[in-house]
Amino acid sequence: xxxxxxxxxxxxxxxxxxxxxxxxxxxxxxxxxxxxxxxxxxxxxxxxxxxxxxxxxxxxxxxxxxxxxxxxxxxxxxxxxxxxxxxxxxxxxxxxxxxxxxxxxxxxxxxxxxxxxxxxxxxxxxxxxxxxxxxxxxxxxxxxxxxxxxxxxxxxxxxxxxxxxxxxxxxxxxxxxxxxxxxxxxxxxxxxxxxxxxxxxxxxxxxxxxxxxxxxxxxxxxxxxxxxxxxxxxxxxxxxxxxxxxxxxxxxxxxxxxxxxxxxxxxxxxxxxxxxxxxxxxxxxxxxxxxxxxxxxxxxxxxxxxxxxxxxxxxxxxxxxxxxxxxxxxxxxxxxxxxxxxxxxxxxxxxxxxxxxxxxxxxxxxxxxxxxxxxxxxxxxxxxxxxxxxxxxxxxxxxxxxxxxxxxxxxxxxxxxxxxxxxxxxxxxxxxxxxxxxxxxxxxxxxxxxxxx
Amino acid sequence: xxxxxxxxxxxxxxxxxxxxxxxxxxxxxxxxxxxxxxxxxxxxxxxxxxxxxxxxxxxxxxxxxxxxxxxxxxxxxxxxxxxxxxxxxxxxxxxxxxxxxxxxxxxxxxxxxxxxxxxxxxxxxxxxxxxxxxxxxxxxxxxxxxxxxxxxxxxxxxxxxxxxxxxxxxxxxxxxxxxxxxxxxxxxxxxxxxxxxxxxxxxxxxxxxxxxxxxxxxxxxxxxxxxxxxxxxxxxxxxxxxxxxxxxxxxxxxxxxxxxxxxxxxxxxxxxxxxxxxxxxxxxxxxxxxxxxxxxxxxxxxxxxxxxxxxxxxxxxxxxxxxxxxxxxxxxxxxxxxxxxxxxxxxxxxxxxxxxxxxxxxxxxxxxxxxxxxxxxxxxxxxxxxxxxxxxxxxxxxxxxxxxxxxxxxxxxxxxxxxxxxxxxxxxxxxxxxxxxxxxxxxxxxxxxxxxx
Numbered sequence: 001x002x003x004x005x006x007x008x009x010x011x012x013x014x015x016x017x018x019x020x021x022x023x024x025x026x027x028x029x030x031x032x033x034x035x036x037x038x039x040x041x042x043x044x045x046x047x048x049x050x051x052x053x054x055x056x057x058x059x060x061x062x063x064x065x066x067x068x069x070x071x072x073x074x075x076x077x078x079x080x081x082x083x084x085x086x087x088x089x090x091x092x093x094x095x096x097x098x099x100x101x102x103x104x105x106x107x108x109x110x111x112x113x114x115x116x117x118x119x120x121x122x123x124x125x126x127x128x129x130x131x132x133x134x135x136x137x138x139x140x141x142x143x144x145x146x147x148x149x150x151x152x153x154x155x156x157x158x159x160x161x162x163x164x165x166x167x168x169x170x171x172x173x174x175x176x177x178x179x180x181x182x183x184x185x186x187x188x189x190x191x192x193x194x195x196x197x198x199x200x201x202x203x204x205x206x207x208x209x210x211x212x213x214x215x216x217x218x219x220x221x222x223x224x225x226x227x228x229x230x231x232x233x234x235x236x237x238x239x240x241x242x243x244x245x246x247x248x249x250x251x252x253x254x255x256x257x258x259x260x261x262x263x264x265x266x267x268x269x270x271x272x273x274x275x276x277x278x279x280x281x282x283x284x285x286x287x288x289x290x291x292x293x294x295x296x297x298x299x300x301x302x303x304x305x306x307x308x309x310x311x312x313x314x315x316x317x318x319x320x321x322x323x324x325x326x327x328x329x330x331x332x333x334x335x336x337x338x339x340x341x342x343x344x345x346x347x348x349x350x351x352x353x354x355x356x357x358x359x360x361x362x363x364x365x366x367x368x369x370x371x372x373x374x375x376x377x378x379x380x381x382x383x384x385x386x387x388x389x390x391x392x393x394x395x396x397x398x399x400x401x402x403x404x405x406x407x408x409x410x411x412x413x414x415x416x417x418x419x420x421x422x423x424x425x426x427x428x429x430x431x432x433x434x435x436x437x438x439x440x441x442x443x444x445x446x447x448x449x450x451x452x453x
Numbered sequence: 454x455x456x457x458x459x460x461x462x463x464x465x466x467x468x469x470x471x472x473x474x475x476x477x478x479x480x481x482x483x484x485x486x487x488x489x490x491x492x493x494x495x496x497x498x499x500x501x502x503x504x505x506x507x508x509x510x511x512x513x514x515x516x517x518x519x520x521x522x523x524x525x526x527x528x529x530x531x532x533x534x535x536x537x538x539x540x541x542x543x544x545x546x547x548x549x550x551x552x553x554x555x556x557x558x559x560x561x562x563x564x565x566x567x568x569x570x571x572x573x574x575x576x577x578x579x580x581x582x583x584x585x586x587x588x589x590x591x592x593x594x595x596x597x598x599x600x601x602x603x604x605x606x607x608x609x610x611x612x613x614x615x616x617x618x619x620x621x622x623x624x625x626x627x628x629x630x631x632x633x634x635x636x637x638x639x640x641x642x643x644x645x646x647x648x649x650x651x652x653x654x655x656x657x658x659x660x661x662x663x664x665x666x667x668x669x670x671x672x673x674x675x676x677x678x679x680x681x682x683x684x685x686x687x688x689x690x691x692x693x694x695x696x697x698x699x700x701x702x703x704x705x706x707x708x709x710x711x712x713x714x715x716x717x718x719x720x721x722x723x724x725x726x727x728x729x730x731x732x733x734x735x736x737x738x739x740x741x742x743x744x745x746x747x748x749x750x751x752x753x754x755x756x757x758x759x760x761x762x763x764x765x766x767x768x769x770x771x772x773x774x775x776x777x778x779x780x781x782x783x784x785x786x787x788x789x790x791x792x793x794x795x796x797x798x799x800x801x802x803x804x805x806x807x808x809x810x811x812x813x814x815x816x817x818x819x820x821x822x823x824x825x826x827x828x829x830x831x832x833x834x835x836x837x838x839x840x841x842x843x844x845x846x847x848x849x850x851x852x853x854x855x856x857x858x859x860x861x862x863x864x865x866x867x868x869x870x871x872x873x874x875x876x877x878x879x880x881x882x883x884x885x886x887x888x889x890x891x892x893x894x895x896x897x898x899x900x901x902x903x904x905x906x
Binding site: 028029090094150151152178218221224230232272274276279288296300313314317347393394418422424 | 660804
């Protein structure tokens with residue numbers, strides 16, 4: 001198989017570049033046609049790779065691309081999940097090359113979606129082709145690639161509920177996470193959940209002249225800043241009543257185990273050009289980004305933000321605020337607590353509206369499962385070292401949904417790096433990582449099929 | 454003269470509408486040609502009205518329109534100041550009719566600049582025409598109409614310094630303020646100064662994924678909110694060290710005198726649809742907007758502000774913050790104290806940049822001057838009641854500059870209303886107010902000339 005991989009490497013990369021040229025931004029309606037084109041592109045590639053029953057399944061939102069290869073119903077079935085939509089690319093001016101005109105530089109592919117998740121998802125399509133062309137597909141495989149992951153997978157759960165038979169399988173395989181370093185492979189065993197809210201604060205019923213009214217009327221921007229500021233205390237604990245009630249505290253042993261993963265605070269600060277890190281008192285940086293919940297403002301706007309100066313007290317101010325959740329918090333619980341709290345701290349001088357966007361549940365995946373063991377063995381063979389299990393700070397809400405709706409665990413074989421700048425300008429994905437994925441995935445299938453006997 | 458005014462009323466209004474159709478937004482470079490066209494329009498109208506030596510005086514920025522009529526060098530000279538530039542019109546979607554397509558509804562002209570200051574400035578051009586056509590100009594007049602008032606009059610002081618001889622006069626006459634109500638005329642005797650700052654807070658050197666980094670890295674939006682929130686205490690006092698050092702406290706007598714001006718808190722709250730007012734403890738709403746300094750955020754932005762949800766920790770967050778000043782604060786002093794304080798409260802986890810926009814000095818104008826007395830008499834004749842002297846919360850920085858550079862006091866004959874929504878969507882100016890101005894101004898000239906003998 002490795003011969004076939006090296007013979008076809010350039011084509012594999014070029015096909016990914018073609019997909020990256022389609023701006024499939026699911027958050028912004030103006031890219032609708034591009035998102036749909038990406039689904040068609042993908043269906044085409046799955047068919048060419050050898051999949052049967054390839055189908056672009058309509059949903060209330062963007063479609064889900066399905067395809068399968070059943071070699072023998074008595075063999076286990078791996079259900080591959082990924083997504084073909086990408087994050088918005090703005091701010092465009094911070095990209096060194098246009099986000100949807102991929103370029104290869106220093107062995108890395110630069111483009112929005114290069115890693116998250118087009119690059120990692122496409123490794124599976126090509127690994128599938130490799131196994132097919134070499135008559136080496138050792139078990140059944142099904143693909144379910146969605147187009148709404150970056151906006152909360154609003155229609156995926158319904159699709160899964162309505163297609164339990166079609167999606168029947170033994171394990172879910174996902175590459176939408178990262179590893180510690182190219183020489184320190186790791187497998188993600190935990191993910192944070194999320195509650196994402198949008199808030200609106202209204203002061204006066206119209207924009208006012210800040211000279212004639214300043215000092216006597218609540219300025220919704222100042223008030224919003226006050227409310228946001230009050231949601232962290234001086235130790236960066238979140239002050240929403242009951243926020244930590246269901247947070248699972250790890251044992252000293254578990255924390256000591258986590259601390260064994262290689263990490264350099266100096267390198268971390270240097271990479272981000274930080275004067276200092278900042279976070280919840282009593283926890284390390286690794287812990288703050290994995291086993292602890294957070295509250296971050298992802299966007300804020302209000303008043304005059306154009307050139308020059310405008311002396312206005314705006315009528316409204318807005319913010320997008322998301323909270324990352326850990327076991328055993330639930331997005332429903334936290335969304336409710338946030339809403340209740342935000343409304344309760346609003347002064348009489350303003351009106352507030354709280355609108356929940358999407359949510360997702362935190363998960364911890366078992367490391368003693370056949371699937372995890374098979375994945376670990378595959379990494380060890382291609383990287384030459386045992387992968388480290390790590391809990392990630394990111395969220396893949398659908399992992400919890402798959403468990404509850406299909407009763408299946410997921411194995412998270414990520415090949416990206418934290419430095420890939422996903423969700424940021426200049427997102428990229430190493431050719432090394434892309435190819436390592438294509439090499440490692442068939443080995444997972446091999447070991448998983450064998451160990452499942 | 455009143456016959457001539459009523460005979461020409463429609464033409465006076467139509468000329469104003471023509472000027473309002475030119476979007477002379479000085480804050481936004483894309484309107485540059487329109488600002489220049491407005492200057493030409495005005496020069497043309499001054500000439501038609503009978504002014505001599507009409508000139509469009511170049512500056513480093515937008516030009517100043519000059520014109521004069523010297524009837525007798527031995528008579529006093531009134532120097533009329535106004536501005537032909539306007540505030541930005543956004544948010545456009547909140548206008549009931551396009552801001553630069555003036556419409557007359559319920560006896561009011563709706564357009565950006567209808568009141569501030571095209572409408573009020575043009576009353577002087579037409580009042581001048583009235584006096585000229587009726588051979589009733591009792592003293593000399595000079596016009597100085599600038600195009601950068603809404604962006605801080607950056608080049609006016611230089612122009613004044615370089616043209617002391619040309620601008621020689623006895624009093625400055627300005628209509629860029631309001632009166633209490635159409636049946637409660639008032640003359641502004643005080644103005645607040647201003648320091649206008651723009652701040653930038655930088656956290657990580659690039660936008661980050663809020664899942665992978667959230668909790669461990671300072672979010673510049675959260676930090677900016679913290680910093681802004683900390684600048685007011687629970688009594689809405691401003692916490693910048695030394696901020697109140699030079700604030701002139703009024704005597705109980707002066708405050709009692711102020712409190713005599715008609716004001717209904719219920720009507721005020723109802724007009725703005727406020728659940729409650731909010732401001733500095735120990736002061737009334739009228740005092741908070743006139744004799745007390747303020748700190749307001751005029752604009753804030755950072756992170757993802759588009760449709761949908763983006764899980765990002767932005768690299769930067771920004772705010773425009775202005776402070777209204779009262780005697781004897783100075784903009785230089787407050788700008789320095791704000792900058793020092795803002796830098797001092799920034800945590801080690803971020804970098805901040807503070808950039809001052811424009812500033813202006815507070816003023817209190819004398820009520821015992823000939824000019825004030827002449828103005829009061831003119832109002833009394835046209836409105837039938839004595840005008841009330843009022844200190845306004847707004848800023849006309851150049852009033853202090855005229856005093857220091859030309860040694861001249863200003864008399865502020867405003868005919869607008871607080872409800873005119875200047876700087877807001879649906880700015881308007883009453884036809885009643887426009888015409889009352891044209892009637893009252895010639896009477897001021899008459900009384901001023903007589904009382905100056």
